[in-house]
Amino acid sequence: MRKKLTWLVPLVCISAVVFVFITSAGYDEKIAQEKPIVPHQYSIRLLLDGITNEHLLEQFPYGRYLDSANIQDIQSIKNDLAVLNEKFPGDSMRNMQLISIALTDSLYAQYEKKHYFQIFDADFLTQLFQWAEKFNAYAEIEQSNTLLYGSIYNYWGSKISNHLGELSKNNSSLKYEYKFKYLKSKCDEKRFSVATKVGQVEKVAYNLLSSQWSHLLNASWNQATYMQLVVFFVFGILTIYGYLLIIKKIIKRNENQ
Amino acid sequence: MKISKLLLAAISQIMFVSAMAQYDASLVEYKSSSIAGETYSVIKMSRKGERVKVKYFAANAPDGSLVYERYQKWASNKNVIAVSSGTYMTDCNARKALPVGFCVDNGTIVNRQEKNGLDGLAVVYATGGIVASNIKDGNLSVKIDGQNATLDIRNAFDRERFLKWAQGESATVFQTHLFVYKNQLKLGTNSSPNLASRRFLAVCKDEDGYVVHYIINLPKEATIYQGSDKAFKILKDAEYVQDVVFMINLDTGCQNVFSLFDSKGNKVANKNFAGDTDITNASNLIVYYYE
Numbered sequence: 258m259r260k261k262l263t264w265l266v267p268l269v270c271i272s273a274v275v276f277v278f279i280t281s282a283g284y285d286e287k288i289a290q291e292k293p294i295v296p297h298q299y300s301i302r303l304l305l306d307g308i309t310n311e312h313l314l315e316q317f318p319y320g321r322y323l324d325s326a327n328i329q330d331i332q333s334i335k336n337d338l339a340v341l342n343e344k345f346p347g348d349s350m351r352n353m354q355l356i357s358i359a360l361t362d363s364l365y366a367q368y369e370k371k372h373y374f375q376i377f378d379a380d381f382l383t384q385l386f387q388w389a390e391k392f393n394a395y396a397e398i399e400q401s402n403t404l405l406y407g408s409i410y411n412y413w414g415s416k417i418s419n420h421l422g423e424l425s426k427n428n429s430s431l432k433y434e435y436k437f438k439y440l441k442s443k444c445d446e447k448r449f450s451v452a453t454k455v456g457q458v459e460k461v462a463y464n465l466l467s468s469q470w471s472h473l474l475n476a477s478w479n480q481a482t483y484m485q486l487v488v489f490f491v492f493g494i495l496t497i498y499g500y501l502l503i504i505k506k507i508i509k510r511n512e513n514q
Numbered sequence: 515m516k517i518s519k520l521l522l523a524a525i526s527q528i529m530f531v532s533a534m535a536q537y538d539a540s541l542v543e544y545k546s547s548s549i550a551g552e553t554y555s556v557i558k559m560s561r562k563g564e565r566v567k568v569k570y571f572a573a574n575a576p577d578g579s580l581v582y583e584r585y586q587k588w589a590s591n592k593n594v595i596a597v598s599s600g601t602y603m604t605d606c607n608a609r610k611a612l613p614v615g616f617c618v619d620n621g622t623i624v625n626r627q628e629k630n631g632l633d634g635l636a637v638v639y640a641t642g643g644i645v646a647s648n649i650k651d652g653n654l655s656v657k658i659d660g661q662n663a664t665l666d667i668r669n670a671f672d673r674e675r676f677l678k679w680a681q682g683e684s685a686t687v688f689q690t691h692l693f694v695y696k697n698q699l700k701l702g703t704n705s706s707p708n709l710a711s712r713r714f715l716a717v718c719k720d721e722d723g724y725v726v727h728y729i730i731n732l733p734k735e736a737t738i739y740q741g742s743d744k745a746f747k748i749l750k751d752a753e754y755v756q757d758v759v760f761m762i763n764l765d766t767g768c769q770n771v772f773s774l775f776d777s778k779g780n781k782v783a784n785k786n787f788a789g790d791t792d793i794t795n796a797s798n799l800i801v802y803y804y805e
Contacts, residue, residue: 354671361670404674411626411677412670418627449627450612452604 286435289380291387292329299325301337302344310345317355319363328360329388331395338402353405361412374416377424379436382417386443389413393447418449425453536593537804539777541566546786547752554732554748555786557596557774559802561725567642568727570600570686571799572619573612580608582793585801593779593804596729598713599769599789601690603797606768611797615689616667618680628673633700634692634762635667637685642805644717644727646760648695688798693742694761705739712741713772715800716749716761727802728753729764731772733786738763764800771796 301322308316327333334356341352368374373381389410396406421441425432432438432453441451541562546555559566569588571581579587585597602614604625615629628649635654636646647654652666656679665672680687692700693714716728730745742761749755772789774782782788793799 357671357674358669404671404678407677408670408674411674415627419630423630444627448612448623448625450604450614450625451627452602452614452629 284435288436288439289383289387292384294329295327296330296333297327299327301326301340305340305344310348313345313351314355314358317359319359320367322359323364323367326359328364331391334360335402338405350404353402357405357408360409365412365416374420377428377431377437379434379440382420382440383436383443385413386417386440389417390447414444414447414449418444418451421451422453425451429454536775536779537595537777538565541804542595542777544774544782544787546784549744549748549752552732552734552744553786554730554744555784556731556748556753557729557787557802558753559595559727559729560720561643561727564642565804566595566727567803567805568638568644569642569801569803570619570636570638570644570688571801572600572617572686572688573624573798574609576622580794581796581799582608585793585796585799589801589803594775595802595804596774596787597771597793597799597801598715598729598773599765599771599791599796600798600800601688601763602765602767603769605797608769608795608797611768613688613798616687617689618677618685618687620686621681621684623677623681626677628667629689632689632691634690634695634760635687636690636762637680637687639686640684643725646690646692646695646717646762648692648700649689691738691763692760693738693763694746694758696760697758699743699746701739701742705737707737709735709737710741711766711770712736712738712745713764713766714742714745714761715764716745716755717759718749718755719757719759721756725759726755728755729802731786765798769796769798771799 304318304322304325326337338352338356341355342349345352365374389412392406392410396403396410399406417440421437421444425437432441441453444451541560543558544556546553548554571584571588574580575584600613601617603611604614605611612625615625615632616627616635617624633649634646635649636644638644649667652668654665654667654676656663656665656676658675658679663675665676667673667676679685694700694716711734712732714728714730714732716730718726718728720726728749730748732741732744736744745761746758749758749761766789768791770789770791771793772787773793774784774787776782
């Protein structure tokens with residue numbers, strides 16, 4: 258009875274740890290759907306009053322533009338660019354840059370205020386990626402605005418993949434969550450490669466599986482603390498001593514026979 | 515008669531040896547030494563006459579060839595001086611790993627992500643040169659449509675212009691840690707505390723203004739700050755370099771590939787010129803060769 262209990266206690270403890278780990282991982286597989294495009298009336302013209310051509314990039318009210326513009330609708334964005342080109346002709350590149358700043362750095366600043374980039378909000382990130390990736394297609398179709406569309410696409414792809422990398426650094430179990438893996442796969446597919454933190458145990462497992470013995474030995478030796486080396490040596494000596502005792506006993510028994 | 519025969523034999527022997535030589539030994543020096551009881555190794559390569567060149571293999575080929583296969587195929591008719599793993603990789607498995615941070619390989623986009631915290635952007639030219647700029651300075655100079663343009667690639671629009679330039683010019687670009695820029699150590703003591711062996715690539719100018727490249731290998735484990743500080747001191751105090759243009763990181767993590775070849779093409783056996791990872795596990799490679 259006592260022997261049974263001795264085995265039961267560690268088994269229950271390990272099961273409890275595994276249970277906590279399994280239940281704390283996110284298994285929700287419901288992916289956020291694309292946001293619908295809802296048309297609404299507004300005009301960028303109202304925001305351009307009093308702004309001079311020379312100081313357009315500095316004076317433009319990016320925050321007010323984002324509050325009123327329909328950034329989900331590409332036609333609406335194109336209309337805004339057309340108005341800018343009409344009002345400030347001669348520098349279409351600069352006008353494109355203005356829309357690019359609004360839909361990248363300014364939009365990011367708004368999300369930052371709402372703390373979206375301080376936590377793992379999978380639905381928000383998924384919908385943001387869905388919106389951003391459309392710009393890649395627009396860039397391929399509409400060559401004249403390829404710099405504008407490409408800049409938006411690459412900016413958000415970079416931001417999201419960097420955010421995922423940072424999150425996995427702070428919470429290594431996050432990379433096993435379904436929604437995280439979904440977003441990481443999307444980023445990787447589009448070549449915004451997410452560098453997730455590879456833990457020491459994972460590195461050891463990888464090197465064992467791929468038979469990287471010299472690297473494994475070198476890294477283990479170099480990274481071990483003095484205490485670990487002492488423990489390793491003591492353990493090694495005890496093991497050898499144990500084997501010696503066994504061999505000695507076998508020899509003695511054979512001699513007695 | 516005998517003397518002339520001997521002379522002829524000596525000349526033909528010299529000619530044979532020089533024909534066998536992989537590179538001009540006067541342009542490449544290497545040594546293993548120690549500073550404060552710590553062993554390090556240095557490869558010094560002069561770009562005088564632009565015979566020593568750099569080639570970067572950023573990723574597996576679109577046809578599926580792995581980086582080391584690309585390298586071996588390319589190197590079959592090249593005089594290789596040294597080969598090392600390049601920038602950090604996204605995964606320990608070389609078959610699926612990509613270089614960390616923004617990367618373009620011969621005009622093909624490998625990684626679109628501009629990685630936070632990696633301030634160095636290296637551009638490897640088809641002519642065999644390499645330059646690095648500090649992303650934080652925001653003054654990357656390129657020629658777009660025949661016009662000089664200064665780009666700040668932290669800005670999304672400028673980054674897009676740079677990407678289009680790299681594609682158009684079939685350039686090779688990669689992002690990495692920038693440790694020294696214009697003779698200034700860029701890292702703070704509060705950088706990553708992780709211990710690892712370290713390797714650096716430094717591009718310097720000698721007293722005559724010629725560009726000299728150094729690969730400094732520090733086998734002893736150190737933090738990234740300790741390592742870069744040591745390498746900078748080696749350049750200044752042991753190599754007497756006046757002008758360090760930049761010094762960037764070479765990966766010694768999951769991929770720690772490093773080999774040096776002597777002027778006859780034999781692999782240098784000294785362990786201070788060797789990594790501990792097989793080249794088949796390289797995710798990206800920087801190669802120095804003589805042409």
